[in-house]
Amino acid sequence: MATWILNGLVWNEATGETELKHIRIAEGIIAEIADASAGQPDTNGHETVDANGKLVSAGFIDMHVHLREPGFEHKEDIASGTRSAAAGGFTTIACMPNTRPVTDTAETVRFILDRTAETGIVNVLPYAAITKNELGRELTDFASLKEAGAIGFTDDGVGVQNAQMMKDAMNLAASMDMPVIAHCEDDSLVVGAAVTEGKFAAANGLKGIPNESEAIHVGRDILLAEATGVHYHVCHVSTEQSVRLIRHAKQFGIKVTAEVCPHHLILSDEDIPGMDANWKMNPPLRTPRDVQAVIEGLEDGTLDIIVTDHAPHSAEEKARGMMLAPFGITGFETAFPLLYTKFVRTGKWTLGFLLKRMTSDPARVFRLASGVLKVGAIADITIVDLEQEREVNPDSFISKGKNTPFGGWKLYGWPAATFVNGKLVWSE
Numbered sequence: 001m002a003t004w005i006l007n008g009l010v011w012n013e014a015t016g017e018t019e020l021k022h023i024r025i026a027e028g029i030i031a032e033i034a035d036a037s038a039g040q041p042d043t044n045g046h047e048t049v050d051a052n053g054k055l056v057s058a059g060f061i062d063m064h065v066h067l068r069e070p071g072f073e074h075k076e077d078i079a080s081g082t083r084s085a086a087a088g089g090f091t092t093i094a095c096m097p098n099t100r101p102v103t104d105t106a107e108t109v110r111f112i113l114d115r116t117a118e119t120g121i122v123n124v125l126p127y128a129a130i131t132k133n134e135l136g137r138e139l140t141d142f143a144s145l146k147e148a149g150a151i152g153f154t155d156d157g158v159g160v161q162n163a164q165m166m167k168d169a170m171n172l173a174a175s176m177d178m179p180v181i182a183h184c185e186d187d188s189l190v191v192g193a194a195v196t197e198g199k200f201a202a203a204n205g206l207k208g209i210p211n212e213s214e215a216i217h218v219g220r221d222i223l224l225a226e227a228t229g230v231h232y233h234v235c236h237v238s239t240e241q242s243v244r245l246i247r248h249a250k251q252f253g254i255k256v257t258a259e260v261c262p263h264h265l266i267l268s269d270e271d272i273p274g275m276d277a278n279w280k281m282n283p284p285l286r287t288p289r290d291v292q293a294v295i296e297g298l299e300d301g302t303l304d305i306i307v308t309d310h311a312p313h314s315a316e317e318k319a320r321g322m323m324l325a326p327f328g329i330t331g332f333e334t335a336f337p338l339l340y341t342k343f344v345r346t347g348k349w350t351l352g353f354l355l356k357r358m359t360s361d362p363a364r365v366f367r368l369a370s371g372v373l374k375v376g377a378i379a380d381i382t383i384v385d386l387e388q389e390r391e392v393n394p395d396s397f398i399s400k401g402k403n404t405p406f407g408g409w410k411l412y413g414w415p416a417a418t419f420v421n422g423k424l425v426w427s428e
């Protein structure tokens, strides 16, 4: 039995227009994409889903997420996290190793893959830690982690402070054709700070996190990437200086790629309403000048992909206030509506540009087989209602994390159904 998705609006990259199509899925693969103008296909004996003119896209890919399992299941687990991802239109997500235990052994990598098989509903790609316990002191066993299924190495949550340690990691990763993914942060520059250096910090008498705490690592690591030849990927770029360094490195042919989060594209420190920890994340919301720089970086290809950095925390943890609460905001269930409403509906970006940065670009950067809607491709598919306007209500998030600064925002472009490997895993 096949599945037909009827009357879906599909983006045509060549023409820059959407076209009405019928899509046939068989055995988890896109078997046929037919023009709707040629009439209704014979769906006899097959399952049908009528997209009714809604957008049909390759499923979104999110290469930076925190699923919190093992160890922090009160914040999120693989069951709730993958359901939240599916509700955001994501079909493949890559999870960070700052779990408990840290994902620094083959056993924990296998645990994540096994739990995903048991309880998950989207594809989960685990990253493994660069250093044991993410302490920056001793490299993990890269070979066994790769063998167990890790797709790259990162100490996300903290920066690798020691340059020799990072260089050793890059050399080793390069020798096994694996990427190094870096949370860029110099610890000595950020002590006691919760928000960026800027107007909000100044107005509230707070110490700020300076831009160079991120950019120093980006600059250092670009030089190390050049020396080692590794594929170096920069996490959650937030500053004008980092964009400048990455742009320059790319001009020299250094193998660097980078990601940016919706919140860094949409909010600045000047939007922070008060000492509310739902506005606290790492890297922090930067100045309007930085927001402009990351937008331009994404537009000109300096920044390759959009990721959510979905970082759920419990209400109790966030209630500790701006200075004491952990860094991080949830991302899955607001990412596409935010970007679509803010950048596509306003005419700043084409729909195709946004889709590319959330599908085929992450697939290209991380050499994944998914991310395209074409005959023969894996049927990871997202249906989105571009015309539906709805208010963000954190209480109705599927994620255990309700920590978002976007509560109450009125947005368009809500995911309506999500298929993974040809199977409907979530619908409105």
Ligand SMILES: NC(=O)N[C@@H](CC(=O)O)C(=O)O
Pocket: 066, 098, 156, 157, 158, 183, 280, 281, 282, 283, 309, 311, 312, 326, 327, 328, 329
């Ligand atoms: N981004 C965050 O603010 N927090 C992340 C860690 C990280 O990605 O740096 C988390 O694990 O909570």
Ligand SMILES: [Zn+2]
Pocket: 156, 157, 158, 183, 235, 236, 282, 283
């Ligand atoms: Zn990080």
